Amino acid sequence: EVQLLESGGGLVQPGGSLRLSCAASGFTFSTYAMSWVRQAPGEGLEWVSSIGGSGGTTFYADSVKGRFTISRDNSINTLYLQMNNLRADDTALYYCAKMRDYWGQGTLVTVSS
Amino acid sequence: QPVVTQSSSASASLGSSVKLTCTLSGGHSSYIIAWHQQQPGKAPRYLMKLERSGFYDKGSGVPDRFSGSISGPDRYLTISNLHFEDEADYYCEIWDSNTWVFGGGTKLTVL
Numbered sequence: 001e002v003q004l005l006e007s008g009g010g011l012v013q014p015g016g017s018l019r020l021s022c023a024a025s026g027f028t029f030s031t032y033a034m035s036w037v038r039q040a041p042g043e044g045l046e047w048v049s050s051i052g053g054s055g056g057t058t059f060y061a062d063s064v065k066g067r068f069t070i071s072r073d074n075s076i077n078t079l080y081l082q083m084n085n086l087r088a089d090d091t092a093l094y095y096c097a098k099m100r101d102y103w104g105q106g107t108l109v110t111v112s113s
Numbered sequence: 114q115p116v117v118t119q120s121s122s123a124s125a126s127l128g129s130s131v132k133l134t135c136t137l138s139g140g141h142s143s144y145i146i147a148w149h150q151q152q153p154g155k156a157p158r159y160l161m162k163l164e165r166s167g168f169y170d171k172g173s174g175v176p177d178r179f180s181g182s183i184s185g186p187d188r189y190l191t192i193s194n195l196h197f198e199d200e201a202d203y204y205c206e207i208w209d210s211n212t213w214v215f216g217g218g219t220k221l222t223v224l
Contacts (some may be wrong), residue, residue, distance in 0.1 A: 047215065108154055
């Protein structure tokens with residue numbers, strides 16, 4: 001059974017940093033691209049970033065380019081999202097997704113002073 | 114960048130059928146899309162991918178009541194024999210040019 005478990009969310013001040021993690025199990029992690037998708041309160045889904053199976057290719061939404069970094073450690077089946085220079089409009093529930101077909105339960109990031 | 118358009122809301126009666134529409138912008142009508150369901154307070158759940166041929170491939174455990182179809186640039190998700198548990202937001206999406214694009218979602222109310 002595929003499982004994706006996010007962690008690392010919390011309350012952070014504007015300009016601060018957080019690192020999200022997503023522990024994956026139930027599939028051969030290194031052979032699949034992975035993504036982060038966020039959902040602001042009361043809003044729809046917004047893609048944030050994706051990474052290829054080997055970690056060699058990464059893609060970002062314009063809204064986070066230059067501030068967020070996606071990475072993965074295939075030795076421990078874990079996906080990461082390093083978020084720097086956080087802004088109020090980054091406040092959202094952040095989901096880890098195995099490209100298109102499985103979703104985690106999400107971790108909440110709140111950016112507020 | 115592709116544009117994925119969905120109606121903001123839909124409603125149908127318990128036990129009836131509903132057809133939700135997702136329209137792809139010009140030049141993207143051949144793309145494979147996927148449908149996801151998000152019940153209130155829950156994470157999204159993958160329902161199916163839908164190819165330009167009309168073939169659809171459903172995710173694990175998705176009931177037979179859910180089906181997909183296409184017509185030109187329009188992609189459809191049909192839910193038959195509506196249950197109250199089908200009340201949810203439904204999102205379609207495409208992956209294009211290293212960008213994952215979601216529609217705005219359709220909020221389905223089961224009356």
